[in-house]
Amino acid sequence: MLIDIISTILITTGSLFMLIASIGILKLPDFYTRMSAITKASTLGLGLVLLGISLLFDQIGVFAKAFIIISFLMLTNPIGAHAIARAAYKQKIKLSGKTIIDELLSLAQKASKQETAWLRNKTNVEIAEELVYTIIRLPASHGGSYSKALEIAHEILKIDPATGYRVAGVIYSKMGRFEKAEKHLEQACELCKYSHKATFALVNFYVENNLPNRALNVIEAAMKIHPENFDFPIKAIHIAFDFEVSNKFAIWCCNKIIEQSHVTPTEYLLQASSFKRYFVERSMGK
Amino acid sequence: MLLVIIRFLKGPTLPDRVTAFDLFTTLVIASIAIFSLTWENVNFLDVAVVLSLIAFLGALSFAYYIFKRKD
Structure with missing residues (x-):
C-alpha cells in the first residue's frame, strides 16, 4: 500500500518534469536555453518515472532494467547535449538578445582590439605581449594560432630581446615543445639578469612539467x-x-x-x- | 509530446530539431515504461533500453554531422 503511494508520487512528479521540459522547449527564447532546460528536466523526469515503475513491479529484473536505463541516461544525455551545443556554437547559431556573457566572443573581440592597437604602434611591447597571450587562449576556430603568436613574438624579439625570448618560450611551452621552450626561457633569464617576470616564467614552466x-x-x-x-x-x-x-x-x-x-x-x-x-x-x- | 512536435516542425534551425527529437525519444521511453505498467508486461522495458541507446547514438551522429557541415 505504502509502495503504491510512493511510486504514484514518483511517476507523477516524473511526468510533471517531462511536461515542464516540453513546455520549456516550446517557450524558451533561444537554442542554448532550450538545450539546458530539456537535458536536465528530461533526465530527472525519466529517472523518476522508471524508479516509480520498478517500485510498483517489485521484481529484481525490473529493478536491473530500470537501473541500466537510468545509468545510461545519466551518462549519455549530458554528452549528447554538450556535443550538439558545441556543434551549434561552431555553426554560429544565434544567441537570444538577452544573453549577457559570451566569453569566447568577448575574448575574440579583445584580441582584435589589441591587434589594431599593436598594428598602430609597433614599438609598444606590452600591448604585443598581451596580444600574444590572448591569441594563445583562443581556439583555432576564432583566429587563435600558435604560428601567428610566434610571428608576433619574433617581432618583439627585434625590439626587446629579453621580452621576446620570454614570450616565445611561453608559446613553445603551450605547444608542448619542451626543449625549445626551455632554451628560450633560459635565454630570456640570462638576457635580463633574472628579472622578476622572466624568472617566474621559467619557474612556472618547470613546475608545470613536474621538475x-x-x-x-x-x-x-x-x-x-x-x-x-x-x-x-x-x-x-x-x-x-x-x-x-x-x-x-x-x-x-x-x-x-x-x-x-x-x-x-x-x-x-x-x-x-x-x-x-x-x-x-x-x-x-x- | 504535442509541444515537442510543434517545436520540431517550427525549427528554426537544425540543432533545434535535433534537440526536439532527443526529447521526443526520451518521452517515448517514458511512455513505453508506463505502457509496460498498464499492460503488466515487463518485456516492454527491453524496448526502452534499446531505444535509450539508439537515441544517444542518433544525437551524437547528428552533432557530428552539424559539426562537419559547411554552411
Missing part, C-alpha cells in the same frame, strides 16, 4: 643576483612544500626572510615562520 629541483635551482641563481627580492624565496618555499623536496634549501629561504625582518612585509614573515616550523618537523620525521 621542482630545476625550478629551485633557477630561484637560487636569481636570489644570488637579487637578494633583496622576497618573492623568490616565498615561491621556492611554496614549490618545496607542494612537491615535498629539498628541505634544506626551503629552511634556508625561511631563515633568509626571517633574518631581514625589518624590511619584509608582515604577510611574508608570517608565512615564512609557519612554513619553517613545518619543514623542520618534516626533516626530523625523516
Whole structure:
C-alpha cells in the first residue's frame, strides 16, 4: 500500500518534469536555453518515472532494467547535449538578445582590439605581449594560432630581446615543445639578469612539467643576483612544500626572510615562520 | 509530446530539431515504461533500453554531422 503511494508520487512528479521540459522547449527564447532546460528536466523526469515503475513491479529484473536505463541516461544525455551545443556554437547559431556573457566572443573581440592597437604602434611591447597571450587562449576556430603568436613574438624579439625570448618560450611551452621552450626561457633569464617576470616564467614552466629541483635551482641563481627580492624565496618555499623536496634549501629561504625582518612585509614573515616550523618537523620525521 | 512536435516542425534551425527529437525519444521511453505498467508486461522495458541507446547514438551522429557541415 505504502509502495503504491510512493511510486504514484514518483511517476507523477516524473511526468510533471517531462511536461515542464516540453513546455520549456516550446517557450524558451533561444537554442542554448532550450538545450539546458530539456537535458536536465528530461533526465530527472525519466529517472523518476522508471524508479516509480520498478517500485510498483517489485521484481529484481525490473529493478536491473530500470537501473541500466537510468545509468545510461545519466551518462549519455549530458554528452549528447554538450556535443550538439558545441556543434551549434561552431555553426554560429544565434544567441537570444538577452544573453549577457559570451566569453569566447568577448575574448575574440579583445584580441582584435589589441591587434589594431599593436598594428598602430609597433614599438609598444606590452600591448604585443598581451596580444600574444590572448591569441594563445583562443581556439583555432576564432583566429587563435600558435604560428601567428610566434610571428608576433619574433617581432618583439627585434625590439626587446629579453621580452621576446620570454614570450616565445611561453608559446613553445603551450605547444608542448619542451626543449625549445626551455632554451628560450633560459635565454630570456640570462638576457635580463633574472628579472622578476622572466624568472617566474621559467619557474612556472618547470613546475608545470613536474621538475621542482630545476625550478629551485633557477630561484637560487636569481636570489644570488637579487637578494633583496622576497618573492623568490616565498615561491621556492611554496614549490618545496607542494612537491615535498629539498628541505634544506626551503629552511634556508625561511631563515633568509626571517633574518631581514625589518624590511619584509608582515604577510611574508608570517608565512615564512609557519612554513619553517613545518619543514623542520618534516626533516626530523625523516 | 504535442509541444515537442510543434517545436520540431517550427525549427528554426537544425540543432533545434535535433534537440526536439532527443526529447521526443526520451518521452517515448517514458511512455513505453508506463505502457509496460498498464499492460503488466515487463518485456516492454527491453524496448526502452534499446531505444535509450539508439537515441544517444542518433544525437551524437547528428552533432557530428552539424559539426562537419559547411554552411
